[in-house]
Amino acid sequence: FAAPCLPLESRTERIERMKTSCFPSTTLVIRPTSTRPVPATHTLRRTTTQQHALLKERDMASADSGATRDPMSAQNPSGKVSYQAAINALLTEDLPVDHNELEAKVTGELPKWLDGALYKNGPGTYKNLMHLFDGYSCIAKTRFADGRAYVSNKQLKSQAWQQYAASGQQPQLAEFLTSVSILQSLKGFLLGLLGLGPGFTDNATVNILPVPGDVHRGIAMTEDIPGTYEVNLENLETVRQVKYSDKLPGILTTAHPSVMPDGSIVNFTSAPGGRYTVYRQKPGAPVREKLAEVPMRARVPCWIHDFKCSENYMLLPETPCYFNLKALALGTRAEFAVMDWYGDQSALVHVIPLDGKGPVRTFRAPNYFTFHYMNVYEEGSKLHMDFSHHKDPEMLNTLYLDVMRKGERAITKGPLRRLTIDLDKPDQEATITDLMRDNSSYHQCEFPSVNPDYMGKPYRYGYSAGSVPPHTYSNAVVKYDVQQGETKVWHEAGAIALEPVMVPRQTEDGTAVAEDDGVVLTMVTDANAKCFVLVQDASSFEELARVWLPYNLAYSFHGRFAPSAKR
Numbered sequence: 001f002a003a004p005c006l007p008l009e010s011r012t013e014r015i016e017r018m019k020t021s022c023f024p025s026t027t028l029v030i031r032p033t034s035t036r037p038v039p040a041t042h043t044l045r046r047t048t049t050q051q052h053a054l055l056k057e058r059d060m061a062s063a064d065s066g067a068t069r070d071p072m073s074a075q076n077p078s079g080k081v082s083y084q085a086a087i088n089a090l091l092t093e094d095l096p097v098d099h100n101e102l103e104a105k106v107t108g109e110l111p112k113w114l115d116g117a118l119y120k121n122g123p124g125t126y127k128n129l130m131h132l133f134d135g136y137s138c139i140a141k142t143r144f145a146d147g148r149a150y151v152s153n154k155q156l157k158s159q160a161w162q163q164y165a166a167s168g169q170q171p172q173l174a175e176f177l178t179s180v181s182i183l184q185s186l187k188g189f190l191l192g193l194l195g196l197g198p199g200f201t202d203n204a205t206v207n208i209l210p211v212p213g214d215v216h217r218g219i220a221m222t223e224d225i226p227g228t229y230e231v232n233l234e235n236l237e238t239v240r241q242v243k244y245s246d247k248l249p250g251i252l253t254t255a256h257p258s259v260m261p262d263g264s265i266v267n268f269t270s271a272p273g274g275r276y277t278v279y280r281q282k283p284g285a286p287v288r289e290k291l292a293e294v295p296m297r298a299r300v301p302c303w304i305h306d307f308k309c310s311e312n313y314m315l316l317p318e319t320p321c322y323f324n325l326k327a328l329a330l331g332t333r334a335e336f337a338v339m340d341w342y343g344d345q346s347a348l349v350h351v352i353p354l355d356g357k358g359p360v361r362t363f364r365a366p367n368y369f370t371f372h373y374m375n376v377y378e379e380g381s382k383l384h385m386d387f388s389h390h391k392d393p394e395m396l397n398t399l400y401l402d403v404m405r406k407g408e409r410a411i412t413k414g415p416l417r418r419l420t421i422d423l424d425k426p427d428q429e430a431t432i433t434d435l436m437r438d439n440s441s442y443h444q445c446e447f448p449s450v451n452p453d454y455m456g457k458p459y460r461y462g463y464s465a466g467s468v469p470p471h472t473y474s475n476a477v478v479k480y481d482v483q484q485g486e487t488k489v490w491h492e493a494g495a496i497a498l499e500p501v502m503v504p505r506q507t508e509d510g511t512a513v514a515e516d517d518g519v520v521l522t523m524v525t526d527a528n529a530k531c532f533v534l535v536q537d538a539s540s541f542e543e544l545a546r547v548w549l550p551y552n553l554a555y556s557f558h559g560r561f562a563p564s565a566k567r
Contacts, residue, residue, distance in 0.1 A: 494527025
């Protein structure tokens with residue numbers, strides 16, 4: 001099961017080596033874009049009469065939705081605001097309940113131009129599961145029209161979910177870290193490699209992508225090919241498991257495909273002992289067209305959770321984080337979840353021409369780990385790719401549910417940094433540099449996003465979830481100015497914020513607007529365990545409104561906004 005070209009060392013030796021290679025710690029000083037101190041609750045707060053009215057209206061809405069206003073409900077005995085209620089709600093073991101569309105209460109004022117729906121994918125329950133990535137997919141929808149909002153959600157009816165539900169909420173297929181018996185794990189693993197079974201799981205819980213050009217169809221996906229499902233975006237019903245009519249090899253993939261300006265999708269597949277097969281898929285077509293094959297650096301594939309495409313190139317990154325095949329096959333744990341980390345190896349970045357012409361070029365880069373990339377763009381002969389930078393995969397170990405529920409996870413630093421490749425200097429190693437003047441102002445850049453019209457192009461603004469210490473979860477929403485190195489931070493004590501989605505302002509005639517002219521939509525669970533969609537002005541980053549869900553949702557990962565059909 002071991003990659004033959006990888007050096008072998010003991011767990012103790014590897015831990016000691018990684019300790020000596022850690023980046024030096026920094027003093028955490030939370031600041032907005034200037035050096036003014038951050039207020040105790042929101043970094044950005046209007047003190048106008050309108051804002052006071054909004055806060056009063058918000059409290060009334062929380063009370064109407066059943067939230068207790070007992071001050072101790074959101075405080076611990078020391079009087080500090082507690083995050084436990086939000087954590088318990090997001091990591092619920094309650095069985096999910098499907099909801100048809102209901103009108104939601106709105107506090108504040110929604111922009112009248114906001115017309116369409118935010119779709120999010122993530123776990124519906126964590127009952128009898130072990131890791132944050134194990135929950136069973138639930139699709140949530142927030143529809144905006146004429147200054148009003150409507151919400152709905154449905155459980156994705158995958159084979160994994162149906163077997164789980166029929167067995168009294170006991171997993172029957174191995175998830176990311178929740179195992180079944182050794183025989184079941186080994187059988188599923190081998191059948192998956194041979195293309196004769198679902199492999200690990202078909203639980204499509206990571207992302208949902210509205211099909212470009214089709215307002216009625218969405219694709220829910222995870223990191224293996226069987227976990228790809230078509231969803232009806234009108235009523236959120238599961239339509240079918242997606243089957244491809246081509247014969248591209250590989251069972252592993254990523255749930256972060258790149259959507260190109262023409263609506264086509266670029267992604268890749270892989271399998272142990274094989275290659276990365278890069279493909280392009282036309283909108284709505286069941287056939288994937290091969291663009292390139294990229295040799296793996298070892299017989300074991302690296303874990304590539306995300307990648308990015310510029311206008312002319314796909315950048316496929318291989319960090320030295322490898323699947324541990326023994327852990328996958330037998331349902332056991334490796335040092336970092338089901339991954340092995342070789343911190344003495346460089347990262348590799350494969351540059352693949354999207355026109356299918358010319359060779360694939362590979363560049364070495366300083367060692368790093370990441371979950372997500374924010375954006376990539378071309379500047380002359382250079383390619384710049386911005387991402388959340390981690391020194392190793394330790395964050396995977398902080399996402400075990402027992403660790404998260406007890407609040408024992410350590411703060412994992414993940415600053416926004418830039419990887420630069422010069423195509424005119426093939427022998428030169430890529431560089432990694434800081435982008436922000438003060439990384440302590442947000443501490444961790446996770447779930448990064450940009451204005452979708454600027455994806456793969458030169459850009460200035462990005463958005464992400466962030467952390468305001470001493471809490472160790474994403475309790476903030478951050479706006480980045482990558483040109484000036486400045487940040488703006490929204491923060492509410494006791495609340496946990498997830499992936500922000502930027503929606504550019506929709507004009508009647510389709511004319512372009514400024515890059516940060518629009519809104520940012522973020523799912524948030526507050527200190528009273530109540531879920532709402534936070535609506536912020538993307539330019540000023542001020543809070544405009546909250547859409548209160550009449551029910552709670554568990555943790556969500558990724559999704560997109562789709563304009564309505566009339567836009």
